[in-house]
Amino acid sequence: MRRDRLFLATTLTAIFTADLYFILLPKLRSMGRGSRQFCLCGPNNLTLPGQEGLATPPLSNWTSESPLVGAITDPTDGGSKLDRLFSHPLYNIQTPVLGPEERLLQAEQLMEYYRRKVSRWERHMKLYSEAAAISNITVTEHEVTFDPNASWLKFHLGINRYALYSRDDPTIPQLLKDMEIMTVVSADYTQDEKALKGSCDCTQVVKPSGHHLKLALKMRNFAKAMFKPMRQERDDETPEDFFYFIDFQRHNAEIAAFHLDRILDFRRVPPVAGRLVNITREVLLVTHNEDLRSVFFTSPANNTCFFAKCLYVCKTEYAVCGGPDLLEGSLSAYLPGLSIAPRISIPNPWIRSYTFNGREEWEVNPFYCDTIKQMYPYNSGNRLLNIIDMSIFDFLIGNMDRHHYEIFTKFGDEGFLLHLDNARGFGKHSQDELSILAPLSQCCISFVCRSTLLRLQLLAQPGFRLSDVMRESLEGDPLQPILTEPHLLALDRRLQKILKVIQRCVRRLGENEVITKDFVKATARPQTATDRRKSR
Ligand SMILES: Nc1ncnc2c1ncn2[C@@H]1O[C@H](COP(=O)(O)OP(=O)(O)OP(=O)(O)O)[C@@H](O)[C@H]1O
Numbered sequence: 001m002r003r004d005r006l007f008l009a010t011t012l013t014a015i016f017t018a019d020l021y022f023i024l025l026p027k028l029r030s031m032g033r034g035s036r037q038f039c040l041c042g043p044n045n046l047t048l049p050g051q052e053g054l055a056t057p058p059l060s061n062w063t064s065e066s067p068l069v070g071a072i073t074d075p076t077d078g079g080s081k082l083d084r085l086f087s088h089p090l091y092n093i094q095t096p097v098l099g100p101e102e103r104l105l106q107a108e109q110l111m112e113y114y115r116r117k118v119s120r121w122e123r124h125m126k127l128y129s130e131a132a133a134i135s136n137i138t139v140t141e142h143e144v145t146f147d148p149n150a151s152w153l154k155f156h157l158g159i160n161r162y163a164l165y166s167r168d169d170p171t172i173p174q175l176l177k178d179m180e181i182m183t184v185v186s187a188d189y190t191q192d193e194k195a196l197k198g199s200c201d202c203t204q205v206v207k208p209s210g211h212h213l214k215l216a217l218k219m220r221n222f223a224k225a226m227f228k229p230m231r232q233e234r235d236d237e238t239p240e241d242f243f244y245f246i247d248f249q250r251h252n253a254e255i256a257a258f259h260l261d262r263i264l265d266f267r268r269v270p271p272v273a274g275r276l277v278n279i280t281r282e283v284l285l286v287t288h289n290e291d292l293r294s295v296f297f298t299s300p301a302n303n304t305c306f307f308a309k310c311l312y313v314c315k316t317e318y319a320v321c322g323g324p325d326l327l328e329g330s331l332s333a334y335l336p337g338l339s340i341a342p343r344i345s346i347p348n349p350w351i352r353s354y355t356f357n358g359r360e361e362w363e364v365n366p367f368y369c370d371t372i373k374q375m376y377p378y379n380s381g382n383r384l385l386n387i388i389d390m391s392i393f394d395f396l397i398g399n400m401d402r403h404h405y406e407i408f409t410k411f412g413d414e415g416f417l418l419h420l421d422n423a424r425g426f427g428k429h430s431q432d433e434l435s436i437l438a439p440l441s442q443c444c445i446s447f448v449c450r451s452t453l454l455r456l457q458l459l460a461q462p463g464f465r466l467s468d469v470m471r472e473s474l475e476g477d478p479l480q481p482i483l484t485e486p487h488l489l490a491l492d493r494r495l496q497k498i499l500k501v502i503q504r505c506v507r508r509l510g511e512n513e514v515i516t517k518d519f520v521k522a523t524a525r526p527q528t529a530t531d532r533r534k535s536r
């Protein structure tokens with residue numbers, strides 16, 4: 001009997017201590033710090049188009065299907081769910097009119113840069129053709145064109161301090177279409193990869209990297225795209241014994257990540273389109289790089305193949321092969337060059353250990369977020385909110401490889417984070433890696449953007465179901481189907497898990513502690529898809 005009591009007392013003490021350490025203490029700490037700094041999830045003074053109660057919806061009593069975000073939820077109402085989603089008031093929040101300083105580039109500056117590129121290319125081609133003729137090298141020469149209305153130029157001009165593009169910018173669908181068909185005039189290794197091998201113009205590199213097969217393709221009108229070839233079938237799952245850092249890069253993950261980022265309304269992933277690339281005609285025969293030419297070979301089955309000449313996986317058994325020349329790949333539109341739009345690469349505070357046994361501090365310290373919150377640049381502004389948005393995005397795609405993030409230096413600490421390199425997403429549909437959500441779950445005493453939360457809730461409703469709008473969006477890609485059904489359905493399941501984490505935070509600490517308000521007033525009726533089509 002005595003022993004029973006002793007056991008009960010010990011158990012209760014253990015529970016109380018855990019509660020004190022993990023729940024009460026963090027709460028007291030946050031209260032002790034007094035008034036929380038007011039952070040914005042993006043632009044100040046965002047305006048939500050009018051719909052009664054939308055600007056300040058009640059956050060209590062919310063479930064996966066709560067009518068929090070308006071009553072436009074009829075799932076039987078046929079038609080395009082994606083159109084309906086993009087017509088929803090939450091997707092029509094107006095950003096303030098942009099001043100010149102809020103744009104990444106000015107038109108004259110970009111045109112001048114473009115003109116210089118074209119004349120440098122023409123000089124280079126003249127010298128190269130002479131040299132190639134002497135050495136008996138066959139290169140296909142294509143005429144290049146100077147097109148001041150090219151979609152890639154418009155994309156670059158549209159980049160501003162809030163996002164890479166605006167919601168209904170017709171340039172983006174046009175750029176996607178162009179990337180599918182534009183003539184490739186040259187192919188080369190990317191600059192980060194050249195930097196790793198010690199041969200580059202290092203002013204053009206944010207960070208030496210790249211242990212994977214990827215190439216920079218230049219198009220006839222000087223658009224540039226990063227090509228990542230297909231390495232894996234759609235229904236292959238990453239084997240259980242693979243560490244995330246030796247996992248393949250998946251071209252379809254790059255494509256799907258762009259679509260998801262747009263659906264979440266972050267707009268921090270550059271446009272990505274799928275394309276069947278003829279690796280003989282569009283890579284081997286147009287490259288001017290001897291090194292790249294030397295990694296091509298013909299397989300016993302008579303297919304054209306090439307392999308990565310890199311630090312680790314350099315053997316021919318890791319090659320990719322066309323059938324016999326055609327190979328699927330993702331084309332990610334290049335951002336403006338670093339000489340006109342410098343970026344910096346910053347280690348993710350929730351970086352993982354890239355060793356077999358290593359543990360990072362965030363994995364062992366439940367108060368890690370408290371430390372981060374006091375550190376520059378996470379101690380003010382919207383940086384931490386952006387990190388939390390990024391963790392939500394990465395959890396949905398299952399990406400554990402977010403070691404760094406990049407920002408444009410021009411926008412300083414208030415700039416948005418670029419979500420580049422999503423190729424390690426969508427590896428396992430059957431596993432939800434909750435540790436990716438650590439920034440959200442560990443910082444929940446702090447913030448999640450109200451606009452992010454409302455969009456997530458909207459996408460959990462049947463009328464806008466995330467898997468349905470993703471399926472529809474991805475149908476527009478020439479390599480469709482991009483994701484298998486289990487991967488699409490995993491998005492819905494993961495969304496529920498994110499909402500549960502936020503809900504737990506709200507229950508524990510109250511809405512005001514958890515959710516940052518980032519829009520304030522309502523305006524006129526939201527534009528519908530039909531209105532938008534008319535105004536084009
Ligand atoms: N669309 C783009 N436009 C311009 N630069 C890009 C683009 N996508 C990627 N980059 C640059 O190329 C670098 C390498 O790209 P990415 O991370 O996709 O390749 P990686 O081989 O996975 O590299 P790592 O090994 O560092 O993860 C990025 O860090 C970024 O600076």
Ligand SMILES: [Mn+2]
Pocket residue numbers: 401421
């Ligand atoms: Mn990578």
